[in-house]
Amino acid sequence: MSRLSPLLKQATPVVVDHALGSWIWGIDGEKYLDFTTGIGVTSTGHCHPRVVAAAREQTGLIIHGQYTTIMHQPLLKLTDKLGEVLPLSLDSIFYANSGSEAVEASIRLARMATGRPNIIAFHGGFHGRTVAAASLTSAGTKFRAGFSPIMGGVHIAPFPYALRYGWDEETAVDFALRELDYLLQTVSSPADTAAFIIEPVLGDGGYLPTPPRFLEGLRERADHYGIIFILDEVQAGVGRTGKFWGYQFSSVIPDIIITAKGLASGFPISAIAASFDLMSKAWPGSQGGTYGGNAVAAAAGVATLEVIRDENLVENARIRGEQLHEGLQNISSGNSLIGDVRGRGLMQALEFVTEMGEPNQSLASAVQQAAVAHGLLLLTCGTLGNVVRVIPPLTVSSEEISSGIQRLDAALKAAQGV
């Protein structure tokens, strides 16, 4: 009898029967409030009727045609729809299937377009599990250890993680920009540096918003040295932060945007957007793939973007995000083992610490597990695993947020034995 790989680390014991909106029904007959959304993927909630209808209809027309063999209408429509939300300058789109693949495509483009070898990523970043994407990832050794040699030419610069350094944000940003300049002076000369790649909110690395001034500092240096500025919006994009793109909290416009996860409410599709001029600098034929831009996934993507627009979901993410943040602050107040409550929109997190202020991985894990017993699905994250992240769908209601807060409060008490 075959079985699933033992290397898959299962966060919950739930085996799903069916799901709708913010809820999952297990085969155990239990009903769970799903604040994991498949790691930030089911943006319009589980099985949104319009997404289901679009996918069903497309399945009866054509499922797969391979986009460099024949073109299909859903991909052309999705490209138009993305044009409505992307900055005007990023008018050319390449599609793949996963976040990692899109990250790789962005690196390939940056290297080819500049003729330079090096990429600078930032400490705590998560960009995927394929070898090149894992080489850019520093959200934990489990993502990059044991299969060396990983991709060369990658340098990891400090991220302005104020809480970790015990500084205020301004000091942390000054430090991280100074260290980046030092890296450019001493390790990876600008003439050798193809790209910076960063998330607008560190995702798996701990749900840490990247300070806008840091992004602006990167933009300045990218402009000055001709370095490509890549924004990895795989987890933060498509409305999750309460703005359509996470970088919109700053004044920057990136050179490449990477998107995936929430784009098609659960169907695997990812994309990179860049200017036509930048795309044209890479080698013809260097982009492609068998499954990229699948017709059913693209149709689900079109429906997802229409639902987000018609149901005002970016605004809902902002408002419900404020409610969630406030609720998390309330249940944390006076709790010395919660070191930080943070996030943007519906990308919120609690960071757990010990009485000594050290990262408390075991408590984060105990809270996540206790939440399952209270019918609430959550995930942990953070470079040291001491953060619990809360990722509701963009469709979440006020009552569901309140219910989630109550369940999390009960889980906190159970995990702390109070």
Ligand code: PMP
């Ligand atoms: N970039 C970011 C910011 C991510 O959060 C993820 C997935 N967690 C990836 C890239 C990789 O995406 P995938 O798992 O679809 O390859």
